[in-house]
Amino acid sequence: MNPMMSNARYFQYWRLCAAMGPVFLTAFLLCWGMLGYNIPPIPADHTPDQMAQFFRTHYNEVRAGMAGAMLFGVLYLPWTLSITKVMELINPDHNNIVSTLQMWGGGLTVVPLVTSSVFWLTGAFRPDVLEPVTLQMLYDMGWLLIDMFYAITTIPMVAIGVAGLTDKREKPLFPRWACWYSIWAGLSFLFELLMPFFKTGLFARQGWLNFWVEFLVWFFYILLITYYVFKAIPRLEQERAAKLANA
Amino acid sequence: MTELVLKGAPVAGASGKAGASAPGILTFIIADVAVFGVLFLAFMLERSGQLALFDSSSSALDVQLGLLNTLILMTSGLFVVLAVHAARQGQSVATRRWLLASFVVGAGFGINKAIEYSDKLTHGITMLSNDFFMFYYVLTGVHFVHFVAGMIVLAVLWFRAGREEVNGPLFGWIESGGLYWHMVDLLWIVIFPMLYLLGPR
Numbered sequence: 518m519n520p521m522m523s524n525a526r527y528f529q530y531w532r533l534c535a536a537m538g539p540v541f542l543t544a545f546l547l548c549w550g551m552l553g554y555n556i557p558p559i560p561a562d563h564t565p566d567q568m569a570q571f572f573r574t575h576y577n578e579v580r581a582g583m584a585g586a587m588l589f590g591v592l593y594l595p596w597t598l599s600i601t602k603v604m605e606l607i608n609p610d611h612n613n614i615v616s617t618l619q620m621w622g623g624g625l626t627v628v629p630l631v632t633s634s635v636f637w638l639t640g641a642f643r644p645d646v647l648e649p650v651t652l653q654m655l656y657d658m659g660w661l662l663i664d665m666f667y668a669i670t671t672i673p674m675v676a677i678g679v680a681g682l683t684d685k686r687e688k689p690l691f692p693r694w695a696c697w698y699s700i701w702a703g704l705s706f707l708f709e710l711l712m713p714f715f716k717t718g719l720f721a722r723q724g725w726l727n728f729w730v731e732f733l734v735w736f737f738y739i740l741l742i743t744y745y746v747f748k749a750i751p752r753l754e755q756e757r758a759a760k761l762a763n764a
Numbered sequence: 765m766t767e768l769v770l771k772g773a774p775v776a777g778a779s780g781k782a783g784a785s786a787p788g789i790l791t792f793i794i795a796d797v798a799v800f801g802v803l804f805l806a807f808m809l810e811r812s813g814q815l816a817l818f819d820s821s822s823s824a825l826d827v828q829l830g831l832l833n834t835l836i837l838m839t840s841g842l843f844v845v846l847a848v849h850a851a852r853q854g855q856s857v858a859t860r861r862w863l864l865a866s867f868v869v870g871a872g873f874g875i876n877k878a879i880e881y882s883d884k885l886t887h888g889i890t891m892l893s894n895d896f897f898m899f900y901y902v903l904t905g906v907h908f909v910h911f912v913a914g915m916i917v918l919a920v921l922w923f924r925a926g927r928e929e930v931n932g933p934l935f936g937w938i939e940s941g942g943l944y945w946h947m948v949d950l951l952w953i954v955i956f957p958m959l960y961l962l963g964p965r
Contacts, residue, residue, distance in 0.1 A: 682788070693788025701792040705799065707909065711902065714891065719806055720902070726806075730799070 520764055524754055531750050534599035537592040538743040542736060544589035545630070552582025553637060558660055560723045561716035565649035572644035572652050579641035583634040590630035597623025597673065600742060603749045604680045606756075607690055615680045622672030629666035633659040660722045661713065667706035670735070674703030677742060690749040695741055702738045706731060789940040793947045796910075800903075800951055807899045807958060814895060819963035821896035824889070826880060830960040833876050834952060840870040841949040844918075844942045851930040851938045859930045859938070863922040866945070870915055877908055903955050907948070914948045917941045 519527075550556040559571055572579065597620060604616035636659035640652045647655075678700035681691030691699075711720040712727050719726040811818040847862035884890075884897075891901040921934075921941050928934045 694791035697788045697790075697792040698795065701795045705795075708906075715898075718895075718898075719803075726799075726802070730802075 520761060524758055524761070527757065528750060528754055531599055531602055532747065534595040534602075535743055535746045535750070537599075538596035538739050538746075541589055541592035541596060542739050544592070545586060546736075548582045548585030548589060549630075549634065552578045553586060553634075554579065554582075555637075557728055558723045559656060561657070561660075561721045563653075565653040568653040568656055569644065569647075569649035572640050572647075572656075576641040576644045579637060583638035583641065586634040587631050587638075590634065591627050593627050593630060594624050596739075596743070597626070599746055600673075600677060603690060603746050603753065604677065606753050607680050607684045611683075615676045619673040619676035619680070622669055622676065626670045626673070629663050629669065633663035636662065664709045664712050664722060664727065667709045667731075671703035671706050674699045674738060678703070690752065691742075691745050695745055698741065699738060702734045705734055787936065787940045787943060789943055793943060797947065797951070800906075800954075803899075803903060803906075804954060804958060807903070810895055810899065811962070815963075817894055818896045821894060821900075822959060822961075822963050825900070825960050826883075827960050829876055829880050830956050833873050834956050836869055836872045836876070837949045837952050840866045840873070841946055843869060844945045847921075848938055848942045851925070851935050854929070854931040856925055856930045860922055860925045863918055863925060863938075867915060867918045867922065870911070870918065870945075873911060874908075874915070877904065877911075900959055903959065907951055907955055910948050910951065914941075914945050917944060 546556070554571070554575060559568065600623065601616050601620040604619055605613055607616075636655045640647070640655040640659075644652060677691065678696040678698075681689060681696035681699070682693065684690055689696075708720065708727055708731065712722055715721045715724070718724055722728060843862045843866035847859050847866060850858035850862055889897055891898050918941065921938055924934055925938070930938065
C-alpha cells in the first residue's frame with residue numbers, strides 16, 4: 518500500500534468501472550439481442566433460404582445492432598477490472614494469481630463478444646449478393662463462437678468464487694452463496710459443449726437450456742457481482758482509511 | 765490492516781462449525797439440482813411423446829450394472845457420513861480412513877461407467893442414435909462429470925486431513941464435500957430408475 522496516496526485517489530474510477538457492468542448488459546441486450554434479433558437466435562434447423570430472407574429483410578437493424586454490440590461489448594473489460602481490484606484486497610497478503618486469472622479471463626471475454634458480432638455484421642453487410650449458404654455459415658459461425666468460447670468466461674467466474682471463499686472477514690466481501698453461485702454458473706456453461714451436436718431441442722443454440730437458461734444465468738451473474746462490488750468498495754475504503762490512520 | 769479486518773477467520777465456503785448456518789455450497793447444490801430437475805422433466809415430456817422408442821431403448825441398458833452403481837454410490841455416501849462424524853469429533857485417522865474408503869468404493873462407479881459406455885459405443889449406440897440415448901448420454905455424462913469432481917474433492921480432503929486439524933477450519937470443507945457427494949448420490953438415485961427401469965422389460 519502506498520501511504521502517500523489518498524483514499525480518494527486510490528479508489529478513483531472503481532465505481533465507474535463497476536457501473537460498466539450493467540451498462541454493458543443493457544446495451545448488449547438492446548444491440549446484440551433486440552436489434553440483432555438474437556433473442557432468441559434464429560433456430561439452427563432453419564434452411565439457408567430462411568436465413569437469407571432474414572438478412573435481406575433486417576440487414577439495417579443487424580448492422581446497427583452489431584455495431585453497437587462491438588462498441589459496448591468492450592465495457593466488459595472495465596467492469597472486469599473493478600472486480601479485480603476488489604479481489605486483490607480480499608487477501609492482500611496472498612499472491613495475486615486468482616485475481617490475475619479473473620482479470621485476463623474477464624478481459625478476454627470481450628473477444629468472443631466482439632468477434633462473433635463481426636460475423637453477423639458481415640452477413641448484414643452484403644446480404645443481397647451473398648449466397649444463402651454463406652449467410653447461414655456466417656450466422657452459424659457467430660453463434661458457435663459466442664457459445665463455444667464459454668470457457669474463457671468460466672475462468673473469471675470460478676476465480677471470483679474461489680477468491681471470495683478464501684475471504685477471512687467475519688462478513689465476506691462476496692457472500693458465500695454468491696461465490697458458489699459464480700462457480701456454479703461458470704461451470705454450468707459446460708452444457709454448451711453439446712450445442713454443436715444438435716440443431717433442435719434443449720441443447721441447440723436456440724434451445725431453452727443452452728440459450729434461455731445459460732444466458733439468464735450469465736446475466737444474473739453480472740448483476741449479482743456488480744451489486745457486491747458496489748457494496749465492497751466503501752468497506753475497503755474504510756479498511757484502508759483505518760490502516761492509514763494507524764500507520 | 766490484516767489484524768483489523770481478519771477477525772474471526774470463519775471457514776471458507778462453509779458453516780465453519782457443526783450446527784452453524786448452512787454451508788454456502790448449498791447454493792451450488794440447489795442450482796445444480798434445479799438444472800437436473802428441469803432435465804428430468806424434459807426427459808419425461810419427451811418420453812411421453814415417444815413411449816415405444818424410449819421403452820425399447822431403455823431395455824438395451826444393463827439394469828444390473830445400473831443397480832451395482834446405485835449400491836456403490838450409496839455405500840460410498842455412507843462412508844462420507846462416517847468421515848464427517850469422525851471429523852466433527854476430531855479423529856483425524858478415522859476421518860482419513862473413511863474418506864479413503866469412500867474414494868475406493870466410489871472408483872467402482874467410474875469403472876462401471878467406463879465399461880457401460882464402451883459397450884454402448886462398441887454397438888454403435890451414440891448420443892445421436894435417438895432421443896432416448898441423447899438423454900442417456902447427457903444425463904449420465906453430466907452426472908459423470910460431477911462424479912469425477914467429487915472424487916477429486918475426496919482425494920483433496922483426504923490429503924488435507926493428514927496435514928490439518930479435521931475439526932478446525934477444514935471441517936467446513938469436509939462437511940461441504942460430504943454434501944456435494946450426497947448430491948451425486950441423490951442425482952443417480954433419480955437417474956437410475958428413470959433411464960434403466962421405466963417401462964416394461
